Amino acid sequence: MERSAYFDNAKGLLIFLVVFGHLIQPYTGEAEWIHTLYVWIYTFHMPAFILVSGFFAKGSGEKSYILKLVKKLIVPYLIFQLIYTVYYFFIGKDGWNAGIFYPHWSLWFLFSLFCWHILLIFFKRIPAKWGLPLAVFAGIIVGYIGDIGHTFSLSRTIVFFPFFLAGYWLTLPQMMTVKRKAVKVAAILILVAMAIVLHIAPEFNSGWLLASKSYIDLGMEEFGGIARLGVYLAATVMAVSVLAWIPQKHFGWWTDLGRKTIYVYLLHGFFIQFIREKELFVVDSVLDILGLAVIAAFIVILLSSKLLVAVWQPFIEGKASILRNLRMQRKHGHV
DSSP states (O other), rough: OOOOOOHHHHHHHHHHHHHHHHHHHGTTOOOHHHHHHHHHHHHHHHHHHHHHHHHTTTTSSSSHHHHHHIIIHHHHHHHHHHHHHHHHHHTOOOTTTTTTTSOOOOGHHHHHHHHHHHHHHTTTTHHHHHHHHHHHHHHHHHGGGGTSGGGGGGHHHHHHHHHHHHHHHOOOOHHHHSSHHHHHHHHHHHHHHHHHHHHHHOOTTTTTHHTTTTTTTTTTTTHHHHHHHHHHHHHHHHHHHHHHTTSSSSSSSHHOOOOOHHHHHHHHHHHHHHHHHEEEEEOOOOHHHHHHHHHHHHEEEEEEEHHHHHHHHHHHTTHHHHEEEEEEEETTTOO
């Protein structure tokens, strides 16, 4: 589909929150407000990211499209599964020798994204009014399977699929209804209210938002389905609230950054895991969290820079067009 500054702006913000959320996760036990901030971010950042991904999956289903997806998603997944295995070994991280189908950390998204496109082959034939409830039902039921987990990214694939399917069925005019003034006003109230509720309510297990564990593991074997339905509703409302405030105009480097989120997503683990293993930072105050936000922004900007994208493009996209263009420019004296 034709690129839109709105969606690139959304992806730019969301990828920053992915990096920032991963950066502050080890410090959530230091203070209640840090835990609240972390959980607040996780109520919407992946659901919104997945919904936007589904919106751009309109061509899913054709044989040529699937072959492109294998090259775009599965090949990079296999490459980075190997790279992270070696990297984790050298930094001394436990679990470095996980199997090929046990995605290292954030690599689950690539595997799940491929599976969501495959699922669309069947779900696109079902009217949205039936398909979406069916996907939600599957996401609720899968939590009752005790052995569900990280292998094949199965739990996350099924639990997050409703957001991808919703994005697929949404049209651009429908997406833009979130820009109405009434929606934007309500969005502010919802975002603030959610932060207050998360802070004053009994400690909320962030595992509900990660979608990688069964209800048994989450300590709610009998009523887990009801809890997950509540999480679905909260995530939907929060994702809409955030998307309502995404600007539609082109904002220079921010908008351009949104076009390179796959690089940031795949590469930021080298920074985050090193920081975690070496325990480089101590968080004692709000200023420390603001400092981590600056570091997260630096990581995002660095990993989306032209030089880093050029170096990693062969591994991520299977081509080296940026390096060739740079060589041509240098050859003709433009660089």
